[in-house]
Amino acid sequence: MNENILIVGATGKTGRIIVQKMLDRGDQPRVFVRDQALAENLFGGNVQAIIGDVRQNESLLPAMDGIDTVISAIGSRTPVGKNCPKRVDYQGVENMVQAAVDAGVRRFILISSIAVTKPGHPMNCFGKVLEYKLKGEDILRNSGMDYLVIRPGGLKDTAGGKKSLILDQGDHIMGTISRSDVAALCLFALDYPGELRLTFEAVESDDEGPQNLADYFSSLARDETGTSLSASMP
Ligand SMILES: NC(=O)c1ccc[n+]([C@@H]2O[C@H](COP(=O)([O-])OP(=O)(O)OC[C@H]3O[C@@H](n4cnc5c(N)ncnc54)[C@H](OP(=O)(O)O)[C@@H]3O)[C@@H](O)[C@H]2O)c1
Incomplete structure (x- = not known):
């Protein structure tokens, strides 16, 4: 039973699935939330809410404090203002990473987005969210912690485990993916033995089929140490 996992953004649509999957398998995660009433409503007394x-x-x-692995499912929902992508997806990630390093956290799993290296992508009109997510990614990649950066395609509220997945690297693919499948990838990474140090995109294929997450992960290349992608952006 895991008690030393912190889920940030646990009240979000993906975050709450991650928490529920952990509860279903007997883990007792800690959650970091803005809204205590919402957290109680979603999870009852089954999690420790900060x-x-x-x-x-x-x-x-x-x-x-005392946390081994952080999973971040946070994201800005407004393109401007005090909780815009710059404040949340960049500076918020920077704050989380710094706090995690200071607290001796071993591993950090960050949900980012597909197309973060494409500033001309229409999604970037939303408060330059792609550029700020990439800056957040870079801070994590250079933090010294073990990490996973997962860049999902467009998120859907469909059941997970139905379609085989495509995991790719280099930000070349587009597509969509179930939030439940993103949560499953996070949990697989949580349990992963050895070093991750991975950045990858994830979308679902058109094919119904099994999801062998171990096979998917074994096909991925580790990031070079100190990979900074935002510095080379136009
Ligand atoms: N939507 C898509 O198609 C898509 C595509 C690719 C990637 N993504 C990314 O995937 C991730 C998950 O997306 P989602 O749609 O499941 O998320 P979501 O439902 O929008 O949830 C976002 C979470 O972030 C939290 N949050 C926002 N600002 C915060 C702050 N200042 N401090 C603490 N927590 C804060 C929210 O808390 P509250 O509940 O208190 O508001 C919420 O729990 C996000 O990073 C998103 O950008 C989304």
């Missing part, structure tokens, strides 16, 4: 905000460093450190 109230905070990724824009506020002081709320993050106590949340990381």
